[in-house]
Amino acid sequence: MYSFKNDYSEGAHPNILKALVDKNLEQQIGYGEDIYCSLAKDLLRQKMNHSAAAVFFVSGGTQANLLVIASLLRTHEAVISAKTGHIYANETGAIEATGHRVIPVETRDGKLLPSDIELVLQQYAMRPHVVKPKMVYISNSTEIGTLYRKEDLEQLSAYCNSRELYLFLDGARLGHALTAEGNNLTLSDVSRLTDVFYIGGTKNGALMGEAIVFNKPDLASEFDYILKQRGALLAKGRLLGIQFVELFKDDLYFSLARRANEMATKIGSAIKANGYPFLTPSTTNQIFPILPKAYIDILSQKYDFFVWKVVDEHQSAIRLITSWATEESQVDEFIKDLNNL
Amino acid sequence: MYSFKNDYSEGAHPNILKALVDKNLEQQIGYGEDIYCSLAKDLLRQKMNHSAAAVFFVSGGTQANLLVIASLLRTHEAVISAKTGHIYANETGAIEATGHRVIPVETRDGKLLPSDIELVLQQYAMRPHVVKPKMVYISNSTEIGTLYRKEDLEQLSAYCNSRELYLFLDGARLGHALTAEGNNLTLSDVSRLTDVFYIGGTKNGALMGEAIVFNKPDLASEFDYILKQRGALLAKGRLLGIQFVELFKDDLYFSLARRANEMATKIGSAIKANGYPFLTPSTTNQIFPILPKAYIDILSQKYDFFVWKVVDEHQSAIRLITSWATEESQVDEFIKDLNNL
Amino acid sequence: MYSFKNDYSEGAHPNILKALVDKNLEQQIGYGEDIYCSLAKDLLRQKMNHSAAAVFFVSGGTQANLLVIASLLRTHEAVISAKTGHIYANETGAIEATGHRVIPVETRDGKLLPSDIELVLQQYAMRPHVVKPKMVYISNSTEIGTLYRKEDLEQLSAYCNSRELYLFLDGARLGHALTAEGNNLTLSDVSRLTDVFYIGGTKNGALMGEAIVFNKPDLASEFDYILKQRGALLAKGRLLGIQFVELFKDDLYFSLARRANEMATKIGSAIKANGYPFLTPSTTNQIFPILPKAYIDILSQKYDFFVWKVVDEHQSAIRLITSWATEESQVDEFIKDLNNL
């Protein structure tokens, strides 16, 4: 069995493990005050062209989401998310557990438009009998593989500014977004157009780790307390710093993501060539082809993947995910098996 | 500068890094469902001689504490802790942030006695105008280096049972406790005498990681939800499983802790030989000698440590911590410098 | 201007004020331990034919909802509600502020069916990445004036039992439901078919006050703590007890509700006679006729009411509410004005 089930089936890129071994017995200060965290922050600020950005490293995406949202919202404020958004669909009420409603919005492709937000504001107008929408949460790439283009993000950013809403971008798969075919955003654009975002390491080469970036550093002036309070401050913070130094010092982060996308695209092209449709268009490392159920059963015997959605009696959409570690030989094998169906 | 400031200044024991490298490209299921987590749980259950115990791996001590407490207490229930207890003294209100009061108890040596708890129950009798004390939180070894002996824990356990209080033991430094001179507890005793406890990896050889053990598995029947909700479920759960396999397969965990204790004892003996007193008696890896301020200043130029408490105009207690990674040559150097004062 | 805007524009039924005056200088124990609370509880248990029910009095509906839900749900559990349900639409995230998601369900008429719940359970199956639905919240009469009939509630109750879901009924307008044309439920049925419900006083003759009833008294064994903790325990609890004695000792509660319904029905019949449709069918004290906007403007000059929903360019639905205190002469006047349009 080979798994296309997710992008966290393997460990870390070997460079990272090598660095952990090399620096293992150096004494470093705890709680993220070590020199590797410091180096990694400088590197990220430089890459995003924003020298004042406040950067914090945490262990995972759900943790990053709940920390950011709990720290920025007041008790009566809420966050708007696509229904497919990770905070609404996959985090066991992590945001509600910090006291805030997640307002779900039905979307076609996992992306939020200013008009979606405007509608929410109209529905939540009857102060004080409703929560106050105060933040917009988006993911790039989205949970269903789609992308925000630069013009999308510019419009959303301008709209959020005009309505005094925070714009928060979940970048669990930001690398995959920024290296996908059709993308025209840069890391610097993301930093310029959002209030806060994070750069996902877990799904792109790290053992674990996300870099939260507050583009308006005032918003983060007491974020260190929140990290500790929610159990997110690692004693050996070096573990995160070292990984992000490795991921960014030679743009490894981007080359790993690009490779993951290429593997998915290779599979996707073969599927297209066989005439099968897709649930959503995707140029990132997640694709959602719609296949006959009988063929899904056959492929399941050799490959592990998620059956995403029943389309009709005869067909379902499956989710195939590739990563930096996906072996091209397995991709080729999968394509061969598919062509043989 | 050599640091005796804490027991998380270095990375992981080399066996752990080697195992991470060896298994790095194996595909494993995410979220702790991998074979290494499974192996590690079996190993722990065997070591504690309790085949039905429910085991979960998380990243750190504050996280472990808030997860356990938030999962077991109802909204109006509270936890009792020594004033020096980590949840009261060092966790930025993590427990209160989950909605529960931590009831502080002044102690002489960081340990709670049944009579301490009894007094709290008397003070919190005026239902429903007060919270309901429902859990007792203890640390072993304590935050000030002291130990619970078997008879201590047996009395506390019997008392808690008789008053329907959960007994929760924070084992961030459990290895150091169980291998200290004067200890008569085993891992199996700890499992038998508490409702829930955890085995700290971060301070004893791991990159990060604590193993939470529910000795009454019914208490954990829905703990998986809580892990995810509080951002504690690592996508690459293997990272924790692999480490605990390494720590326990050859009792490395205990030999590392024993060595840490020996280094502290070596320093402590030299201090005693020089005639200095200690703030608290300790046979574990944390010692609190009381030294003349002038000498503290001199030692500070070469060694990093924490000045714990001003004792009087001329003396302060300092905290010296050793770990599995402490170099004996540095210990010897420190002793030489001390003897020269 | 005469107001049909809501059912809490006036004070209390004169019997209640008279009782408050009569008993004013009697000394009573505080915090709901007075004899009037005791009498009122006995009276309610007798009326609902359930001598073991646990009864508590609180000040308002949002308070009742958040108390019940916070006390029954564990941290990872969620409550299912119609999108029009008060806890989802009108309570400023009160439930989320206690840490729980409210799962919204789109409905045709404000009522939940077993099939709606079943669908939610399917959508929330991917444990532990989603919250655990554990409670179903319904309102009777609903926020849009519709009714649960006995067969509806029996089916829902059986379904909830089979899936181990609590069934909680918000009875802010329970009196209006139980006295409406077409109703076949009794107070005893409601008690038998739900786990917990409340009997709304605020909208039916009281100054304020709702009686929360736990039909399974075990569920309420520590509810007194929750009342105090959430600021819901009145020092002068007699204020609530006296009111519920007056409301129930001669079935005033039902006669007041019946009268409110009759006034709404009288207006509704006139509207029907004029050929206007309704947004939802209602035999309770809230009706939602759809009128030409020009007529709405004219009526607005003399009457206060809520414009509920724009239907199209020319028509909107308005909400007219009557209460025990609505003057029939004003109802007649409104009908005359309507007929003249």
Next chain:
Amino acid sequence: MYSFKNDYSEGAHPNILKALVDKNLEQQIGYGEDIYCSLAKDLLRQKMNHSAAAVFFVSGGTQANLLVIASLLRTHEAVISAKTGHIYANETGAIEATGHRVIPVETRDGKLLPSDIELVLQQYAMRPHVVKPKMVYISNSTEIGTLYRKEDLEQLSAYCNSRELYLFLDGARLGHALTAEGNNLTLSDVSRLTDVFYIGGTKNGALMGEAIVFNKPDLASEFDYILKQRGALLAKGRLLGIQFVELFKDDLYFSLARRANEMATKIGSAIKANGYPFLTPSTTNQIFPILPKAYIDILSQKYDFFVWKVVDEHQSAIRLITSWATEESQVDEFIKDLNNL
């Protein structure tokens, strides 16, 4: 049995009930937007000589405390209170349930001094491992009957300003404080020297009700949301407005409190004349005489009161509370019985 157990054993001052009856059938807008709430706010702003103060009416003291604290503190911030403070001693963890630690301070007389706060700040210095103290909570009169004098409050206020701490005064018994012998504070002083405080109605003539006053109105700009979210917004807000109009339009509030104090003083003088000591000095409506246990037993047969604290084998302190409604004939009777012992 006559009760000196508390100051909420009776209903409301007759003027209040009369006003409720008089205005009962007037239609008023709900949720505190009625003309009586508006009138009462104007009246209070005038009495406290602060035309910009933001005023809100709620049902009780615990509710007022949790609303104010939850609205002003960020998630990692804490409130400092005397150990005898109501939020620490008597509210079932209401503040912790909103996520915040209450830091207890041992005091001699229930009052906090700048030096107490300074010590807390020193103990909570190790950012980010500790909560951030951000608010000081005091009660006047205190829970043990003592008073803040003007110079006390001026010093505390200056200190809090200098350390950017909010100063919040719980005025559940503010009337009794401001009319007590030895008091030199006015309502205007309290408004000038605190950030937020409340004026207690429940214990001084109202059926229920506290008026929360934000002296810096910016702090309250979104407090309406919080009121609704925590279940504190009464549908018939008029109930609170009407009562505060009655209490303040002719300074009834002060004359009622003065009378309550006089009754306590009368009893206290008799006790002093008999040579018994007091636990704390008090000129307010709560006194804590220390009496022989045998005499306490005799008095208990005819009077209801609280045995506050065991002093030694032979003596206990009891708490006697008087109110606006205490009958002087009963006071005289008590004194006679005491003198006869």
